[in-house]
Structures are given as structure tokens and as C-alpha cells.
Amino acid sequence: MKLPIYLDYAATTPISPKSAKAICDTLSDPALLGNPSSSTHMYGWKAQEAVHAARARVASLFNAKARDVIFTSGATEANNLAIRGVCQGLSSPHIITSSVEHKAVLETCQHMARNGAELTILEPDENGIVTPESVASAIKGNTVLVSLMHVNNEVGSFNDIDAIGELISGINPNIVFHVDAAQSAGKVDIDIKSLAKIDIITFSAHKFYGPKGIGGLILSRFARKKVSSISFGGVQENSLRPGTLATHQIVGMGEAAAECKEKMSLDREHVLLLRQTLFNTLNECGVAFNTNVNQNLAYPGIVNMNIFGIEPDELMLQWSQVAVSSGSACNSQTKSDSYVLQSIRNGKDKNPSSADVRISFGRYTTREDVTEAVHHLTAALSAVSC
Ligand SMILES: Cc1ncc(COP(=O)(O)O)c(C=O)c1O
Structure with a gap:
């Protein structure tokens, strides 16, 4: 398997x-x-x-x-x-x-x-x-x-x-x-x-x-x-x-x-490269980032985004080739929107036909993993819009 x-x-x-x-x-x-x-x-x-x-x-x-x-x-x-x-x-x-x-x-x-x-x-x-x-x-x-x-x-x-x-x-x-x-x-x-x-x-x-x-x-x-x-x-x-x-x-x-102490700067460079790969390949999908993705404001190994045109359950079903979170691990068992994102949005509801997704990667993730994941996302989105 x-x-x-x-x-x-x-x-x-x-x-x-x-x-x-x-x-x-x-x-x-x-x-x-x-x-x-x-x-x-x-x-x-x-x-x-x-x-x-x-x-x-x-x-x-x-x-x-x-x-x-x-x-x-x-x-x-x-x-x-x-x-x-x-x-x-x-x-x-x-x-x-x-x-x-x-x-x-x-x-x-x-x-x-x-x-x-x-x-x-x-x-x-x-x-x-x-x-x-x-x-x-x-x-x-x-x-x-x-x-x-x-x-x-x-x-x-x-x-x-x-x-x-x-x-x-x-x-x-x-x-x-x-x-x-x-x-x-x-x-x-x-x-x-x-x-x-x-x-x-x-x-x-x-x-x-x-x-x-x-x-x-x-x-x-x-x-x-x-x-x-x-x-x-x-x-x-x-x-x-x-x-x-x-x-x-x-x-x-x-x-x-x-x-970690020995590899900290190598790990960081790697994660920055992965995040850049994600940004470059995401171009074709309809997404907005849930925070400012400037590297000094956020740790580059965590990217949270809002994907348009698909509901969360449908996304998880169609994008099953990839293990991501639709909140934090502790919240992903609940159906409601994340309380963290609600706070950041200052009480404003997210678009109901959109899904919030947290992608997080690190030392053992490859650039191919990221490009393949985005490729599956593109396929999932076009399957839903057909
Ligand atoms: C910021 C933060 N604090 C605390 C915890 C709890 O860690 P653990 O489940 O390992 O006790 C987590 C786990 O996701 C976390 O992300």
C-alpha cells in the first residue's frame, strides 16, 4: 500500500x-x-x-x-x-x-x-x-x-x-x-x-x-x-x-x-526551500493564506491556507493521497472552524464553500513530496468543479 x-x-x-x-x-x-x-x-x-x-x-x-x-x-x-x-x-x-x-x-x-x-x-x-x-x-x-x-x-x-x-x-x-x-x-x-x-x-x-x-x-x-x-x-x-x-x-x-542543535540551520534552509516550492506550485490553485507568510512573521514549516470552491470534508475525501490537517491535530476531530482562525479573522466567518488547511513539513519532506501533493490538490479541485 x-x-x-x-x-x-x-x-x-x-x-x-x-x-x-x-x-x-x-x-x-x-x-x-x-x-x-x-x-x-x-x-x-x-x-x-x-x-x-x-x-x-x-x-x-x-x-x-x-x-x-x-x-x-x-x-x-x-x-x-x-x-x-x-x-x-x-x-x-x-x-x-x-x-x-x-x-x-x-x-x-x-x-x-x-x-x-x-x-x-x-x-x-x-x-x-x-x-x-x-x-x-x-x-x-x-x-x-x-x-x-x-x-x-x-x-x-x-x-x-x-x-x-x-x-x-x-x-x-x-x-x-x-x-x-x-x-x-x-x-x-x-x-x-x-x-x-x-x-x-x-x-x-x-x-x-x-x-x-x-x-x-x-x-x-x-x-x-x-x-x-x-x-x-x-x-x-x-x-x-x-x-x-x-x-x-x-x-x-x-x-x-x-x-536538532547540530542540524538547526540546515533544517531551516530546507524548510524555507520546501515553502518556496509550495508557493511556486500553488499558483494554479485558488488559495489565500490565512496569515502573512513573510518568513519573519511565521515559522516557514507551517503554512495555513484557505482553499476556495471546496468544503472541508470534500477536500479531505478528494485529497486523501496527502496527510494534512484541517486545524490542529487536537481540533481536527471537531467539525467547527478552528478557534485560532476565528480569533485571527476577528469574528468574521470564513466563506462556507472553502476549506482551511494546515500544511506542515520538515527534515524528511522532499521537494517532490510538495509538488506531488499540490498536483493531487489540483486534481481534487478540478474533480469537484466538474
Ligand atoms: C503549541 C503547542 N502546545 C502544546 C502542545 C501539546 O503537546 P503534547 O500533545 O505533546 O503534550 C502542542 C501539540 O500540538 C502544541 O502545538
Whole structure:
């Protein structure tokens, strides 16, 4: 069976062969079978060494220290820990976030609001970007947390996290600035030391060619004092994330992180080439881009567009040779329009006989994949218009 062309890297990337091998090698090495927390025998020490090495590799991706890394099952859990961990125990803390965040942030903030927090949800501009000025003007005396994404998962828009962090620390350095970097980690250079103020970064390995089910947080020294545990039962990860560490997943993430660091500029050039190929070949189809596709405003590996003359279900049926998303992976199971695109369109409905599609590609996508995908799209559109 010929597999569809995979253009859904924002939902999850393929695992890199090196990361997959590191996982298999870890699982099959009898010396690594121990619990990394077992300190009474060699099996535990060996597993702990493997975890230490991987922790250093993950930290290095962000120019952070190994001790700043807390492992979790992924960005959803990491976002929960960041937001709930900062706010719990405080009386009426004020949180600032935006309407285009992933649900792992938005719904966690809404949960906090149901439990006494005050919540400000900022609207982005027409490109899906949350401006530093809008953040600055939302800050109040009781603001404890600003939680914003780096790269948007549906449209690829970049927030200027350096400028936002600088403004926040100028107004009140006691506010925690959390950045959900699930879509940018491993793809965009994030040097925590050179950024004005970022207190917490959250990420998932399966978005940067590592395994699913593992991710984490980078916590600054300041954030370590501000985040308290939301789960209990062990002292792992400084008691912030108790539970036995998954040695093989962590090693796989470490390998993927090291590879991303090494290949970051090559990966970026490749993705820019793929996006240019997409633009060049799309000429014949009736499409409009859902954001400004200027490379400085959006990560080039995510392109969100509105295709005219076809309804979403019909498009997915006719374009089945290609795996794309009609929203984010989490929203593609629902029929309604994406809440992110609704926010960006400022409440205006999209044309009903048109379909929004997110194409996302990366390291293992070829130019032929892109041209073939567009060729199938052209055929799908002419089949519908006949
Ligand atoms: C921006 C963003 N944050 C958080 C997540 C959640 O990541 P995970 O499902 O790996 O926990 C995603 C996944 O799509 C994402 O794109």
C-alpha cells in the first residue's frame, strides 16, 4: 500500500532514525534496566548516568543548565505544571494569556479562572501575533503569570518573546513569563541566556523528531522558587514531577535534541526551500493564506491556507493521497472552524464553500513530496468543479 504523503509535522514529526536507535539500544541493554532512582546497585547508577547525559543534551538545546530541566510526559503536562504550579495557593492571582494558545494552555488557564484566578485573554493581530504592547497594557498589580506560545501550532506565527519578556521584567520582574515552545523547540534557536526574560519554557520531544510521550520544562532559578508541585508521590525531578523516569524515552529525546542543535540551520534552509516550492506550485490553485507568510512573521514549516470552491470534508475525501490537517491535530476531530482562525479573522466567518488547511513539513519532506501533493490538490479541485 502506498502511504499518503505526510505533511502534518506540526501534529507530530517522524522520529529520527538516530533517536529511534537510541531508544531501542537503551531498551535492549541489560545494564540499563534499572530504575534511575535506585541508588543501591549498578543497574540504577547506569540508568541514572544515561538520564544525566540526556538531560545535559536537552538543556544544551536551550543553552540552559542540566539542573534546569524537568521531564514530563510532554508539553500538555508541562504546561499544566507551569500554570497551575505558579498559581496554586495564591489568592486571586491574575494570569495573562491569548486566545490563540494551544488548549493545553488555554483550558488550564480557564480551569484556574474557575478556581478563583483572574484571567485576561488577549486577542492577536491579523497575523496571529500577540503584540508586546497588548501584554504590557494588560499587566495589573496582581499579575503573577504571562503564558504565551513562541510559534503558533495552526498558523506558525511568531511571538516576539524577547521583547515581551523585556517589557514584563521592566514593569514587574516578579511576574513569571512562561513560553510554550512546543512548536519552536529544536527548530528555532532559543538561547535562554541571551533572551531578556523567560522563566519557563515547555516542550514535547515528538515535535522535534524525538519519541511521543516525553517532554518537559526548563525553569529559571527564579521560576524554581515560584512553581510548586501539582502531583505527589515521589522526589523525582525535584519533587515537581514525581514518578519513575522513562529512561529510554529520555535518552531518545536527548538524541533528538542533540541532532536538532547540530542540524538547526540546515533544517531551516530546507524548510524555507520546501515553502518556496509550495508557493511556486500553488499558483494554479485558488488559495489565500490565512496569515502573512513573510518568513519573519511565521515559522516557514507551517503554512495555513484557505482553499476556495471546496468544503472541508470534500477536500479531505478528494485529497486523501496527502496527510494534512484541517486545524490542529487536537481540533481536527471537531467539525467547527478552528478557534485560532476565528480569533485571527476577528469574528468574521470564513466563506462556507472553502476549506482551511494546515500544511506542515520538515527534515524528511522532499521537494517532490510538495509538488506531488499540490498536483493531487489540483486534481481534487478540478474533480469537484466538474
Ligand atoms: C503549541 C503547542 N502546545 C502544546 C502542545 C501539546 O503537546 P503534547 O500533545 O505533546 O503534550 C502542542 C501539540 O500540538 C502544541 O502545538
